[in-house]
Amino acid sequence: MEEEDEIAEVDRSIRTYVLRAGRMTDSQRRALEELGPRLCLNVEPGRELDLAAAFGNGGPVVAEIGFGMGQATWRIAADNPATNYLGFEVHTPGVGKLLAELGERGIENVRIVHRDAVEVFERCLPPSSLAGIHVFYPDPWPKKRHHKRRLIRPGLAELLASRLASGGYLYFVTDIEGYASWALEVLGRTAGLRNRYADYAPRQEWRPETKFEARASRDGRGAWELLFEKA
Ligand SMILES: C[S@@+](CC[C@H](N)C(=O)[O-])C[C@H]1O[C@@H](n2cnc3c(N)ncnc32)[C@H](O)[C@@H]1O
DSSP: HHHHHHTOOOOOOOOOOOOOOOOOOOHHHHHHHHHHHHOOOOOOOTTTOOOOHTTTTTEEEEEEEETTHHHHHHHHHHHHHTTTTEEEEHHHHHHHHHHHHHHTTOOEEEEEOOOOOHHHHTTTTTTTOOOEEEEEESOOOOGGGGGGGGGGSSTTTHHHHEOOOOOEEEEEEEEEHHHHHHHHHHTSTTOOOTESSSSBBBBTSSOOOOOOHHHHHHHOOOEEEEEEEEE
């Protein structure tokens, strides 16, 4: 019963992150100044994002929520040049770092939204507009009183699902077992989503390892993966 209460829908406006102060390197700052105007999207809450215009083509768009320093983002984008990647991150040094990588490597199929993904999903992304959503190592909010901040929670899971096109996927990875079982339950209950596997998914070999993952495996923690799709 307690678990039932805990997993109940909570106010969407409760933020999934706390902004950390972070020092920027010179190269991150330079990348923000030089590449930010072209590759960071200018979004205004309430104005619908025109994804085809943002990428300059009508190809499929995969969103990544909370890309951190963007290690997985640029690698996946470089491996899949026909797919457009829309990365969301609130932490400014991470945005600078990903921009620097994109610039150095000449990767053209990534655009960045330097804002709260929840707000932009809700107020700017059209329904059924995404071919996929990546959530890699989200903030786990392990304390019970903080579970209401989790990105995968009732209410937000429905919002994410609503932005997926039919056949689109939601790929979630965490090294925190308690978050994994919670997300399995929340996504399992989300209307319109179905699990591609019986429970956890096998590691998707195309997903590169990030710093979080390397540290987790060094510390002896595993990774739990979930792969759901929109019916
Ligand atoms: C634990 S880090 C993981 C980073 C990266 N995915 C990785 O695997 O290394 C989670 C990131 O999600 C970002 N984040 C959390 N909620 C967010 C939101 N609503 N919109 C944008 N970014 C968010 C945080 O700023 C943080 O950088």
